[in-house]
Amino acid sequence: MILADDMGYGDARCYGYDNLVPTPNIDRIAKEGVRFTQGYVSASACGPSRFGLLTGMYQQKFGIQWNQDTWDDLKNGVEETLENNRIPEGQLLINQALSRAGYVTGMSGKYNLPGYPETTFDEYKWIMHFGGQYFPDENGHYAGVDESVARGGHKRILWGPEREGDIYLTDRLGDHAVGFIERHKDKPFFYYLAFNAPHSPMQAKTSLKPQVAHLKTEATKMYGAMLLSMDENIGKVLDKLDELGLTENTLVAFASDNGATFAYNVDWPENWPKELLGSVGPLRGNKGSNYEGGNRIPYLIRWPGKLPAGQVYDHAVSTLDLYPTFCAAGNADIPSSAHLDGTNLLPFLKGEKTGRPHETLYWYHDNSGCVVQGDYKLLVWQDKHWLYNLTEDLGEQHDLAKAKPEIVERLMRKYRSFVDPLPPPLNPAKR
Template sequence: MKTNLITLTLSVSILSAVAVEQKPNIIMIFADDMGYGDAGCYGYDNLVPTPNIDRLAEQGIRFTQGYVTASACGPSRYGLLTGMYQQKYGVQWNQDTWSDLKNGEAETLADNRIPAGHLMMNQALGRAGYVTGMSGKSNMPCYPKTTFDEYKWVMAFGGQYFPDETGHYAGVDEPVARGGHKRILWGPEREGDVYLTDRLGDHAVDFIERHKQEPFFYYLAFNAPHSPMQAKISHKPQVAHLKTEATRMYGAMLLSMDENIGKVLDKLNELGLSENTIVAFASDNGATFAYNVDWPEDWPKEMLGSVGPLRGKKGTNFEGGNRVPFIIRWPSRLKAGQVYEQPVSTLDLYPTFCAAAEAGVTKETRLDGVDLYPFLAGKESGAPHETLYWFHDDGGAVRHGKWKLLVWKDMRWLYDLDADISESKDLIKQHPEVAAQLEKKYMDFVTPLPPALNQAARK
C-alpha cells in the first residue's frame, strides 16, 4: 500500500510539472462597436445582461482604462494583430485597409501593407508551435484568405446575419467584400437558418475540441453588434423593455454574442482547459450610431449602445471612441476578480501572449506594446505606458499620465482624465505648460509617419 501511495504521489507530481510547463492556450475575443457602458461588469448603462462577459471579469482582470489604437474597425484590428501603431505603415482609417498599394499591385499574404518581415500575432504564435484559427471580421490583407491555419465565416467589414435562400451569407467568405447591408429584420425567415454570430461561436468551439491536445490560438472576431441590424426573434422577450426597435435589435445582437462567448467558456471547462487558457476580451472601438441602410423613416437616428460616463463615440478621439471594455482571464497565473486601473492598450496583447507562449519574433517585427503579465501579477509596479497616441487625418490625441491633449487641425483641448473622465472641462488655459509638453510628444509621434495609404482619395 505504501509503495502504491509513493507511486501515485510521484505520478501526480510528474503530471503537475507537465501541466505547469505546458504552454497556455490563447483565445482573443474582439467585439465590434460595443460601447464601454454595455457590459454589466462595468456597472453603467448596459441594456441587456451580459453574464458571460461578466464571468470573464469575475474570474479574471477587468481594465478600467483599456484602449484601442483607433476608433474605427479596420485600423483598430490592424493595431491589435500587428502589435504596432498601424499609422506607422499608412493605415490611419478604414479606407487605408482596402486602398491600392503604392506599386498598384494586388496584395498577397507575403507582400502587403504590413511592413516586410513583420509577423502578425498569429504568425508569431504559429512559429512557436501553436495551431491558429479564426472566424469573423478580418479587415486584414488578402481577404478572404488569411494567415491563420484554419478560418471560416470570414468577412471584411460586414456580413448578413442570416443566409439567403442558397445558404450564403452576403459579405462572408466572398472574393470581393461586398458588405452585408441589405435589409433589417428579425429572423430567421426560414426554419433551420443559422444566425451568423452562432456560426462564429460554433466554429470556435469545434476548433477547441479538435485541438485540445496541442497549444492553440483562436481569434474570435465578432461582427456583432455592428450593423446591419439583424437579430434573432427568439431574443425578443429579453429586449422588450428597451424603448426603440433599433435598441431592441442591438440588445438582442449583444445577447447573442454573449451567449456564444459562454459556449466557448463552457467548452474550455468541459475539456479541463480553463485553468491554462488565456482568454482576452475587448471591443474594436466604442459605441456608434447605426448605419442608415434600409432604415425605416420612423426610426430615430439614435446611438446604439452606451459609452457610459465617457464623451464621444466611434470615429472620435474622445474617450468614448477609444476606451473600451477590456478583460483578461488566466486562472492558473492571474488572481481572479482584480480591477486594473492603469492605462493599457490592445497593442499590449501581442507581447503579452508571446511572452506567455515563449514565442520569439523576427527582428523586423517592431512591437509598440508591453508584456502586461508582470504588472498584472504584481511583479512590477507603476504604469505599463507613460504615453499613448492616436492619429488619423487632421486629428488625434496623446495621453500622458493623467493628461490628455485632443487635437483637431489647429485646435487643441486639454483634459485631466483622473478628475474628469467625461472630458467636460478644457484646462488648456490653466495649464499651458502641460499642453506644450504634450504637443511636443504628439508632434514627435506624428511627424515621422508616412502618408495615409488612401491619402489621394481623401483629398
C-alpha cells in the first residue's frame, strides 16, 4: 500500500491533466491495473485521512475531525501508547488484521497515528509523525524522523545534498520497502510505504534539476523533483516484485492522503510566491477544502493475477475501502470487534458485482462537510449549502441548490444522519 503526501489529482500522467513531470512508475500501476477516476480520501488533511485509511472507519466517529485532533495528549493529560489511545478498543488497524492472518507487516514513512515513533507493524524504520527533513544533519539524523518529538523542526535546505554521500529521505523509504520484500519473499507480507513526499519542506536532489528545468518557478521545480524521486522509488518496489517473481500474486494500491496544497513557508526565500504546488487538474479547491480538489485524489490498484489491466473505474470509491479490499485479497478475517465503513472492491473490479460500491460518502470537520451520492454533491458550511452535479460539472462552478430543492432536501437528510451522532472533536479548544 503506497501513499503519497499532498499529491494532486492532476499530478500523475496517467490522469492526463497538467502533469508537471513524468510519472512512469505510477502510470505503470494504472496501465497494469485499475485507475479510479472518482477516488476519495475521508478527509482533506493528512492526519484524519491516515486515521481513516488505517482503521477503515470514518475517523470522525471517534473524534478525529482535523489535524489538531491527532497530535495532543488524551484528556486529563494521559500520554498515548500503542495500547491506550484514541482509536476505539477493538478497532484493529489494517496491518494488525493481516498479522492475524499470518502476514508479516512492515512500514516506512509518515505515520500520524498514536505511539509515534513506535508502530504496530512488525518491522518499521524512517518513521515520521507529520513530516521530516529530506536530508540528514552532520550526525546522519533526519529531523522529525524516528525521534521522540512528534513535530520535528526543519531548516532551509533547498537543493541537496549538502555533503557528498548523504542519502535523500525518499530513497531511504523506498530502500526499506525493497529490503523488506527481499527478506520476506517466501512468506505472505504486507508493506505500507507512506511517503512524506511531495509535502513541504521543499527539498530536492540537485541531480534532478535538468529534468525540471522546464517548470516556471523555483518552488514548482522542487515539487517536480520531489515527485520524480517518489516515482523512482515506486519503480524500485515494482522492479523488486518482478525480479522475485511476485508481481502476479501481489496487490499494489497507490493513493494520496489528500489533494494538492500551497507550500508551507518553512524558512524559504521571501521572494518565492505563495503558489499551489502540484495540480488538481479540472477540479476546484485544494487540500483543506471540501471541494473535489481537496478530497479527490489519484487512486490506483494493480493485481495482475486477478484484475484486468488497463481498467478505468468511474464510480466513487474511498481509501476506507482499502482495508476490506486488502483483507479480502489476503483471506484475512475482519475482526468481529472492528467497524468498517469501507467496501471490498474486488467483486466490483472483477465484474462479479455491478452497481456502485457506495450509495453515499461523507465528509465533516468543524461545521463544514459534504455528501456525495450518485451524480450529486451537497457542500455544507455552517448554515449555507451548495449543490453540484459532478458528472456534468466536475469543476463545481454551477450551484443547483435553488433549481433542485428536492435533491438538496434528500442529501441534507443524509448529511445530518451522518453528522448529528458524531462525538465532539477531541481537541475542540484548538480550532
